[in-house]
Amino acid sequence: MKYYLIAGEASGDLHASNLMKGLKKLDGDAQFICWGGDKMQEAGGTLVEHYRNTAFMGFIEVVKNLRTIFAYIRKCKASILREKPDVLILIDYPGFNLRIAKWAASQKIKIVYYITPQVWAWHQSRVHALAKFTDLLLVILPFESAFFNKFGYRAFYVGHPLTDAIHQYKPDAQFTNLYKNKDVIALLPGSRKQEIALILPRMLEALKSSDQDILLAGAPAIPDHLYLDILEQHGMKNKVTLVRDKTYDILSIASSALVGSGTATLETALFKVPQVVCYKGHFISYQIAKRLVNIPYISLVNLIAEKEVVKELIQDQLTTENIQQELKTLALRRSEIIADYEALTQLLGNAGASDKAAGQIYQLLQES
Numbered sequence: 001m002k003y004y005l006i007a008g009e010a011s012g013d014l015h016a017s018n019l020m021k022g023l024k025k026l027d028g029d030a031q032f033i034c035w036g037g038d039k040m041q042e043a044g045g046t047l048v049e050h051y052r053n054t055a056f057m058g059f060i061e062v063v064k065n066l067r068t069i070f071a072y073i074r075k076c077k078a079s080i081l082r083e084k085p086d087v088l089i090l091i092d093y094p095g096f097n098l099r100i101a102k103w104a105a106s107q108k109i110k111i112v113y114y115i116t117p118q119v120w121a122w123h124q125s126r127v128h129a130l131a132k133f134t135d136l137l138l139v140i141l142p143f144e145s146a147f148f149n150k151f152g153y154r155a156f157y158v159g160h161p162l163t164d165a166i167h168q169y170k171p172d173a174q175f176t177n178l179y180k181n182k183d184v185i186a187l188l189p190g191s192r193k194q195e196i197a198l199i200l201p202r203m204l205e206a207l208k209s210s211d212q213d214i215l216l217a218g219a220p221a222i223p224d225h226l227y228l229d230i231l232e233q234h235g236m237k238n239k240v241t242l243v244r245d246k247t248y249d250i251l252s253i254a255s256s257a258l259v260g261s262g263t264a265t266l267e268t269a270l271f272k273v274p275q276v277v278c279y280k281g282h283f284i285s286y287q288i289a290k291r292l293v294n295i296p297y298i299s300l301v302n303l304i305a306e307k308e309v310v311k312e313l314i315q316d317q318l319t320t321e322n323i324q325q326e327l328k329t330l331a332l333r334r335s336e337i338i339a340d341y342e343a344l345t346q347l348l349g350n351a352g353a354s355d356k357a358a359g360q361i362y363q364l365l366q367e368s
Contacts, residue, residue, distance in 0.1 A: 001027055001365060004085035006035040006076070006100060008051050008093030010191040010220050011263035013037030015115060015161040015354070016091045018168075020045060022358030033083050035076060036091075038220060048079050052221030054096065073099055080104065087365055090134075091115050098129065105133040110368060112136040112361050116144065116155070127151050136364050138357045141304060142347055156360055159353035162263065166270050167351035169248045179253045185212045185327075186250045186273065187240070190260035191219040193226060198280040199318070200227070203258045204234040206323035214240045215254070217247040256330050258323065265299040265310065269344055274330040274337045276323060277301075277312040304347060309340040 003023060007016045017039035023030050024044070034045035035054070041047045054072050073096065080088065080100075087110045090097040094117030104111055111134045119126045127148065131137065137155040139145055148155035185207070189200040196219070207214055214236075218227060224242065231237040243250055247264075251257070251271035259268050261279045268275045277299045297303050301310050311326045313319075330337070 001029065001086040002031045002033065002083065003087055003089055004033045004080055004083055005040065005045065005089045005091060006093065006097055007037070007040065007091040008035070008054055008096055010037065010051070012091040012093055012115065013039045013051060013220070014165055016040050016089075017043040017045075018161055018164050018354035019089070019091075019114060019357055019361075022354040023362065025355070026358055026362040033079070033085065049075070050221070069096070072096070076100060077103055080109065081107070086110065087112055087361065089114055089361065092117065094118075094126075098126065098133075101133040102129065110135050110364070112138065112364065114138040114357055114361075115140050115161075116148075119147075127153070136360060138360055140353060141300075143304075156356075158356040158360065159350070160266070160348045161353040161357075162266055162270060163348055163351045164354045166248070166267070169252075171252055172246065172249050175243075175246060175249050176253050179213060179215075182253075183212045184250070184254045185210065185214055186254040186257040186259075186268070187214060187216045188247065188257060188259045188264045188268065189216075189278070190262065190264075191221065193222060195260055195279075195281070196222060196226065197230070199260050199278050200230050201234055202280065202318050202320065202323065203278060204231065204236045204240070205320045206258075206327070207239075208234075208236070212255075215250045216240050216242045217250050218242055218244045220245070256327060258327075261298045261312075263300065265301045266304075269301045269310070269341045270348075272338055272341050274334055275301075275310050276326040276330065277310055278318055278323070279312065279314045280318045281315070301341075301344065305340060305344050307340075309337060309344070 005016050007013050013036045016036055020032055020043040032045035034040040034047050035049045037051050088104050089112045090101060092115040101111055113134045116137055116139050131153040139155045139157050140160045145155045145157040187203050189196045189203060227242050231240055251268055251273055254273045257268050257273045257275040258278050259265050259275045261277055265277055279298055299310060299312055302308055313322050
């Protein structure tokens, strides 16, 4: 069968690649056409467009790039029509994927949404469109199936695919041994250029007087020069080590972390690393989002736990002084945070999300 998958960022690329591996176990003749990244390509997908070209964060950035975004949507539609897939699998990335879902439904294409948009956080009206235009909803957070059920729609909770990714992780001993018995702080400022440019400088200013080993995890689609330019501007080029393709190795040896909001907060928690969540967006984008979002926290860790497990420094709260103060607090709260992380891990359940999701998709295709 032919599977057409669309992911728009690094985390989606990772989860889609593991889903593809799960589908291969069930369908030996599987063909994959992808909008995604390197991991999807490595899993056997034919890449139509890399997510590094299509990732725009925030209202202002999206508006500024509308012409480009609409051109990509047209290209995607043409590609789907040309490929005639048995199923279209959408992974998160709602701004793009919901438009594709509406159009694909009109073309009578079978549609699966894996890692559904966070309609419970904002745009709850979108829940109806999401259910209307899709044949199968696969959710990865424990409370999401109940949310969809509340509106009369069926959604399958398959578990969180990060548990699969971390279960498969094998440490690079050559790298981790370099930092044995050292006090390492990890910096994970995000995977998009806009957020890195706003968040990383605040992290660096807070660590200027630190005597820790500072490891900066480079995002897959971000060029080295963007990080190095920021490090040089803040006089930290010789104090910070930029590390490529080793985020899990960094987290496996880190004693603390500064993390941008998103999937990385959950990855850090699953590695049991105390963290401070750092978020800053374009002023206007943030003001609009603040009026639309209906959630008490921005980090997945706190949202799933339904309480403040980790401190979130958002927008104007993201200052040098606040970061430094919260890093000191981490040391005092370490055992409490680790206990909360353990409870969070229990909530998410065991590995196997990717295989469960693949099973649901394959069953849908067999039934049809």
